[in-house]
Amino acid sequence: MSLIEKCPLAGLEAFIGRCLEACTMPGPDAAKVAGLMAQADLMGQDGHGVFRLPMYVRRIRAGGMNMTPTFERLSERPATALIDGDNGMGHLVMHHATELAMDKARTTGVAWVGARHSNHAGPASLYAMMPARENMIGLYLAVGSANHMPPWGGTDMLLSTNPIAVAVPSQEYPPIVLDMATTVAAYGKVKTAAQRGETMPEGWMIDREGRPLTDPARASEGFLLPIGGPKGYGLSLIFGILAGVLNGAAFGRDVVDFNAEAETVTNTGHMILALDIAAFADPAAFRAGIDDVWRQMKSSARMPGVGEIRLPGERLHRVMIERKAEGIPIPAQLRNALDRLAADLGVASL
Known part of the structure; x- marks a missing residue:
């Protein structure tokens, strides 16, 4: 997956805030939403952070x-x-x-x-x-x-x-x-897989005939399991x-x-x-x-081939530590979409 240079949390938060303020959201509210959206990316919830910003802006501009x-x-x-x-x-x-x-x-x-x-x-x-x-x-x-x-x-x-x-x-x-x-998978994962040009594992979706669906570009032809x-x-x-x-x-x-x-x-x-x-x-x-x-x-004693037992939230914590130190990775396709959004809104890019 092609990545740009990783973005610091503060830089991502500031960019989101600029975009929302350009859409007439009051400054304090824009800062609050930007902080929550950037926090989603920091936690590794990539389908729910800045990835959603172009969709939010489209809905805001349409009066939705x-x-x-x-x-x-x-x-x-x-x-x-x-x-x-x-x-x-x-x-x-x-x-x-x-x-x-x-x-x-x-x-x-x-x-x-x-x-x-x-x-x-x-x-x-x-x-x-x-x-x-x-x-x-x-x-x-x-x-x-x-x-x-x-x-x-x-x-x-x-x-x-x-x-x-x-x-x-x-x-x-x-x-x-x-x-x-x-x-089995959140739909945001299907959308991020499509944006990255990846295939989905079998078991996420099936088509209307019950056959496995692994191409996220064809997601509209089936449904999540x-x-x-x-x-x-x-x-x-x-x-x-x-x-x-x-x-x-x-x-x-x-x-x-x-x-x-x-x-x-x-x-x-x-x-x-x-x-x-x-x-x-x-x-x-x-x-x-x-x-x-x-x-x-x-x-706990582990089954053969299991290297570690993890608890819910353990991966989230590790990702947060890593991304705080190294920055948040942005796929090239998402970066391009955010650059276009910034130009359209007349704000400084990411």
Whole structure:
């Protein structure tokens, strides 16, 4: 894969901010979104970071997103809230919702905040990790931004990747961070594979005749496969209900394809749960217990040919350390697209 010189995190963040401000997003909001998008790239979530910027700009310019949203609490109790995102950028909506959930959890022990009239918000782990930095456990669910999966045994695209992320803090070791789609691969990985000219492994997608589909350029001819067969379908369905139907957000046939449609409001739904560890245990003792979980998992006897047992979030942590030190790699094709975007917006290039 052809790469340009690796980009420092600060440089990537500044570039994203310039582009968003050129699209009339207020400076503080542009800085916040840029920080979250760059963080996605830092974590190795390449399908959810700057890769998405041209798509965001296209939707903003088409009037598909509101650059000056006002977040309204449609309903609220001590441990819950429902937020209307006013069609704002998903990163802003979910950052606001997560901060509200953490604030409530400090009093109630656990808090659940749902959101509707939002948009694509980047990787799920961004928001689950926010509570984990505050001695909390974070759990995030979302309705994906396009339907790429039918119900088990069907062919109508009624479900999305509907991800889940859970982040658990530890003491000496990195936090345990589960971030997964309910499909074998997230659709962002399909798009990045297409951009890099790579093929997909068998098992990611099948065509409508049930045959393996490995060419990402032909992704529209098939659909993503759920993890664990019907079990993954069931998870996608339930997560979609909790993040979508419960919040009055789009679900099933009402989901708008964010990638193909720039003008129609998506009404994307999310939910975030923050659990204050102090409501159940001494936080330091709990984090030490998670360290012990690390040691137990890592010390397990291994099957032949297995070099290392890894925990969820371990690779993410290693990638973050590497990219902080060396910069974030940008494929040549993506760099070209970002250069064209910068020229179109009249801002300094990356």
